[in-house]
Amino acid sequence: MLLSIDLALIIEKFVLIAVVVMTSLLVAMYATYGERKVAAFMQDRRGPNRAGPFGLLQPVADGLKLFFKEEIIPNFSSKFLFILGPCLAMLTAMMTGAVIPWGDKVHFLGRDISLQIADINIGILYVFGVVSLGVYGIMIGSWASNNKFSLMGGLRAASQIISYELAMGIALIALLMVTGTLSLKTMVGFQMDGYWNVVKQPLGFLIFLICVFAECNRTPFDLPEAENELIGGYHTEYSSMKLGFYLFAEYINMFISSAVVVSLFFGGYDIPFMNDAHMLEKVGTNWMALMHVGMLFMKIAFFLFLFMWVRWTIPRFRYDQLMNLGWKILLPLALFNMIVTGALVLLHQNNWHF
Amino acid sequence: MQPLTNKSKQVSRKPMSLLERAYLPAIFRGMAITFGHMFKKRPTINYPEVTRPFSPVFRGLHVLNRDEEGRENCTACGLCAVACPAEAITMEAAERKPGEEHLYREEKYAASYEINMLRCIFCGLCEEACPKDAIYLSETFAPANFQRKGFIYGKNDLLIPNPVTEPEEYAKAKGGRVKIK
Numbered sequence: 001m002l003l004s005i006d007l008a009l010i011i012e013k014f015v016l017i018a019v020v021v022m023t024s025l026l027v028a029m030y031a032t033y034g035e036r037k038v039a040a041f042m043q044d045r046r047g048p049n050r051a052g053p054f055g056l057l058q059p060v061a062d063g064l065k066l067f068f069k070e071e072i073i074p075n076f077s078s079k080f081l082f083i084l085g086p087c088l089a090m091l092t093a094m095m096t097g098a099v100i101p102w103g104d105k106v107h108f109l110g111r112d113i114s115l116q117i118a119d120i121n122i123g124i125l126y127v128f129g130v131v132s133l134g135v136y137g138i139m140i141g142s143w144a145s146n147n148k149f150s151l152m153g154g155l156r157a158a159s160q161i162i163s164y165e166l167a168m169g170i171a172l173i174a175l176l177m178v179t180g181t182l183s184l185k186t187m188v189g190f191q192m193d194g195y196w197n198v199v200k201q202p203l204g205f206l207i208f209l210i211c212v213f214a215e216c217n218r219t220p221f222d223l224p225e226a227e228n229e230l231i232g233g234y235h236t237e238y239s240s241m242k243l244g245f246y247l248f249a250e251y252i253n254m255f256i257s258s259a260v261v262v263s264l265f266f267g268g269y270d271i272p273f274m275n276d277a278h279m280l281e282k283v284g285t286n287w288m289a290l291m292h293v294g295m296l297f298m299k300i301a302f303f304l305f306l307f308m309w310v311r312w313t314i315p316r317f318r319y320d321q322l323m324n325l326g327w328k329i330l331l332p333l334a335l336f337n338m339i340v341t342g343a344l345v346l347l348h349q350n351n352w353h354f
Numbered sequence: 355m356q357p358l359t360n361k362s363k364q365v366s367r368k369p370m371s372l373l374e375r376a377y378l379p380a381i382f383r384g385m386a387i388t389f390g391h392m393f394k395k396r397p398t399i400n401y402p403e404v405t406r407p408f409s410p411v412f413r414g415l416h417v418l419n420r421d422e423e424g425r426e427n428c429t430a431c432g433l434c435a436v437a438c439p440a441e442a443i444t445m446e447a448a449e450r451k452p453g454e455e456h457l458y459r460e461e462k463y464a465a466s467y468e469i470n471m472l473r474c475i476f477c478g479l480c481e482e483a484c485p486k487d488a489i490y491l492s493e494t495f496a497p498a499n500f501q502r503k504g505f506i507y508g509k510n511d512l513l514i515p516n517p518v519t520e521p522e523e524y525a526k527a528k529g530g531r532v533k534i535k
Contacts, residue, residue, distance in 0.1 A: 041392040046400070206378075313388045314381055 012113050020097045020117060028251035029059040031304055035251075038308040066244035074237050078144040085141020086238065086245035092134040093252035099123040100259045101185045103269050103292040107285040115289060116185055123184040124172060127260055128165075131215055134253065135161040138217075138224060141246070142234035153233025156319065157224035160214055163326035164221075168211035170334035171204045174341040175264060184260075188268030192276060198265040203337045205265045207330055212257045214326070217250060219311040223319060258303035262296060269296040413478045413491040416469055416507070417514050417527060421459055424516040427488035430464035437483035442473035460486075467512065471505040492527065 033048065033055070040047030048055035073079055103115035120126060135158055142154025178200050179187050191197055198205045214221040225233035235246045262268060269292035270276075280288050317325070373379060399406055408414070419427045430447035448465035450458045457463075480489050499505055515523035 038392075042388040044391055044394050044396050046396055046398050049400075309385060309388065310381075313384045 031251040069240040071240040081144035089137025089249040093249040096256040106289045145237035153224040164211040164214035167330035171207040191267040192270040196267040258300045262299040418512045424518040425459040433483045434480035437479045
C-alpha cells in the first residue's frame with residue numbers, strides 16, 4: 001500500500017500550495033505599499049495616497065508599470081543566465097513557505113487538512129538549504145549582466161550571505177538543543193505547551209534576527225544593491241518585470257523570513273494567554289484554525305514592520321564593518337551561546353534543577 | 355588667529371565604551387525616535403483637495419471687472435499697459451454701438467484684451483493704474499499649460515462672470531479682493 005496514491009491528498013496539497021503562493025505574492029505586494037507608507041510616516045510625509053482610497057491600489061499601479069516597461073536584455077549579457085537569475089530568486093523565495101506551519105488543521109469535507117504543505121522532520125535544515133540557494137539568483141543574475149557594478153553587487157551578496165549563514169546556523173543549533181527537534185511543527189507545538197523559545201534563547205534570537213536581516217539583504221545590510229555606490233548593484237542591468245521579480249523576491253523573502261522567525265521563536269500560530277483545548281471545544285476546529293492563522297499573520301505583520309522600521313532608521317554598514325560584525329562579533333557570540341546552552345542542557349539532563 | 359565663533363569643539367578620539375561598541379542601545383534609541391515621528395502632525399497639504407489659505411494681499415491671476423449691472427468697466431484707456439513694467443498687456447479699443455449699452459459701461463471699450471501670463475510679474479501696478487476699477491488681481495494663480503500660447507489670456511479668460519446672470523460664479527471669482535464702487 002506504500003505506492004497507492006491518495007488523489008484527495010494531492011488535490012488538497014495543490015490547493016494549499018496555491019493558497020500559500022498567492023498569499024505570499026499578495027503580502028509581498030502590500031509589503032511594498034507598507035514599506036512606502038512606513039517610510040513616509042517616519043519622515044513626516046503622507047506616502048502614496050492617490051491611487052484608490054489611501055493609495056491602496058498603488059501596488060497594482062506599480063506592477064502594471066513594470067509590466068509595460070521595455071524589456072531590455074543587454075547584448076553583452078549571457079542571455080539564458082540573465083533570464084534565469086530573477087526566476088531563481090523568485091523560486092527560492094517561494095520555496096521556503098512549504099515547511100512553515102501556517103496553522104494547525106482545518107476540517108473540510110470529512111478530512112482533516114493540515115495547514116502545512118510538508119511536515120518534514122528536517123524542516124529547519126530545509127529552510128537553511130533553500131535560503132542559502134537564494135543567493136544564487138542574485139549571483140547568477142549579477143554575473144550574467146556582464147557589468148562590473150552588478151558583479152560587485154553579486155560578490156558582496158555572496159560573501160555576505162556566507163558570513164552570516166554561519167552565525168545563523170550556530171544560533172539555531174542552540175535552539176535545537178533546547179527543543180530537541182528539527183520539525184517546525186513540533187517546535188511550534190512545544191511552544192504552545194510551554195514558554196516561547198525567545199524566553200529560553202534571547203541571545204540566540206538576537207543573533208538569528210540580525211542574520212535574517214543580512215540574508216534578506218535589508219538595510220543595514222543592503223550592500224549588494226547599495227544605490228549610491230553600485231547604481232543598484234546586482235539589478236543594474238535589469239528592467240521591466242525581471243527587475244520587478246528581484247524586488248518582489250526581496251519582499252517575499254522578508255515575509256517568509258518573518259514567518260520562520262515567528263515559528264522558531266515566537267510560538268508560531270500560538271495565541272498567547274489562551275487555553276487552546278478549552279477554546280477548541282467552544283468554537284470548533286475550523287474557527288480555531290482561522291484564529292491561529294490570524295494570530296500568525298499578526299505576528300508576521302509585526303516583524304514586517306520591524307524590517308521596515310529598521311530600514312528607515314539606521315544607515316548602511318561599510319563593508320569592512322559588515323565583515324567585522326559577522327566574523328568577529330556574531331560568530332563568537334553564537335558559539336558562546338551554543339556552549340552555554342549545551343552546558344545548561346547537560347546539567348538539566350543530569351537532574352540539576354534551576 | 356582668533357576663532358570666528360566659540361562653537362568649535364575638540365574632536366574626541368577616545369575609544370568607545372563597551373556599551374557604545376555594542377551598537378544596539380544606540381540603534382534602539384534611533385528606532386524610538388523614528389517611531390515617535392510616526393505620530394507627528396504632517397505639514398503636507400493635500401493640494402487639489404485642500405489649498406493653502408492665501409494672505410489678503412496675495413496678487414494672483416487678473417480679473418476684468420464688471421459693474422453691478424454686468425457691464426464691462428474697461429474703457430481701453432491703456433493706462434495699465436503703460437504702467438506694466440513687464441509689458442505683458444496689450445489691448446485694442448473699439449467704440450460702443452447703439453444697442454450695446456447693456457454690455458459696456460462707457461462709449462469706448464476693449465475689443466480685445468490680452469495678458470501674457472509668462473511675462474506678467476504679478477506686481478499689481480495695473481490694478482493701481484486703472485482709473486475705472488476694471489482690473490484686479492485675484493486670489494488664484496495661472497494653472498499649468500502645455501503650450502506657450504496657452505498662457506496668453508484673452509478677454510474670455512479674464513472677464514469676471516456676469517453678476518446678474520451668474521451670481522454664484524461671480525461671487526466665487528470675485529473673492530475677497532475685488533471692490534465694487
